[in-house]
Amino acid sequence: AQSVTQPDIHITVSEGASLELRCNYSYGATPYLFWYVQSPGQGLQLLLKYFSGDTLVQGIKGFEAEFKRSQSSFNLRKPSVHWSDAAEYFCAAKLGGYNKLIFGAGTRLAVHP
Amino acid sequence: ETGVTQTPRHLVMGMTNKKSLKCEQHLGHNAMYWYKQSAKKPLELMFVYNFKEQTENNSVPSRFSPECPNSSHLFLHLHTLQPEDSALYLCASSLDREKGQPQHFGDGTRLSIL
Numbered sequence: 001a002q003s004v005t006q007p008d009i010h011i012t013v014s015e016g017a018s019l020e021l022r023c024n025y026s027y028g029a030t031p032y033l034f035w036y037v038q039s040p041g042q043g044l045q046l047l048l049k050y051f052s053g054d055t056l057v058q059g060i061k062g063f064e065a066e067f068k069r070s071q072s073s074f075n076l077r078k079p080s081v082h083w084s085d086a087a088e089y090f091c092a093a094k095l096g097g098y099n100k101l102i103f104g105a106g107t108r109l110a111v112h113p
Numbered sequence: 114e115t116g117v118t119q120t121p122r123h124l125v126m127g128m129t130n131k132k133s134l135k136c137e138q139h140l141g142h143n144a145m146y147w148y149k150q151s152a153k154k155p156l157e158l159m160f161v162y163n164f165k166e167q168t169e170n171n172s173v174p175s176r177f178s179p180e181c182p183n184s185s186h187l188f189l190h191l192h193t194l195q196p197e198d199s200a201l202y203l204c205a206s207s208l209d210r211e212k213g214q215p216q217h218f219g220d221g222t223r224l225s226i227l
Binding site for chain 2: 032034041042044046049051090100105106
């Protein structure tokens with residue numbers, strides 16, 4: 001079955017530290033991949049997406065993600081975290097030609113001053 | 114006005130009430146979605162509409178009734194809800210004529226059932 005796994009439920013980092021959030025997918029073919037962020041009381045905002053081509057994609061708010069086919073992974077990274085990055089992050093995937101988006105369970109990020 | 118707008122932002126209702134959630138998108142998208150987000154549970158896809166036609170009903174109880182009069186508007190009619198229906202209800206839209214397009218989300222309606 002198609003699935004998206006985010007192994008870390010909670011992550012805490014210090015402000016200014018680097019961040020990596022993990023995401024693994026299980027699909028028969030390479031899906032389209034997305035990262036969303038959700039701040040408290042708000043909806044999901046798209047950070048970045050991977051369709052094809054360059055495996056390192058840049059997104060908004062200084063985030064980037066790297067697609068690794070051999071590991072079925074699409075990890076989100078940021079070199080220096082800001083307190084405002086505290087939120088919940090969702091990885092999602094879908095196959096082309098079909099509009100059902102499958103979400104991971106989310107990773108809640110806390111940032112210490 | 115751009116983006117996906119949901120109203121109301123908060124709704125408190127009794128189990129015997131009837132209410133409706135509204136979603137409107139100004140992005141020119143053709144597909145619209147309802148999701149349920151409960152605490153400590155993954156996002157649950159409820160309904161999908163494509164060009165006003167329902168293409169997916171994810172085994173949602175009949176006390177939730179969607180309506181999509183056109184590609185810009187989506188409603189979720191609620192009646193005789195249960196306490197476990199308290200959640201954040203998110204609407205999303207996408208341009209599904211092109212493969213792999215992302216979904217754009219509204220800020221949700223926080224629903225509390227008394």
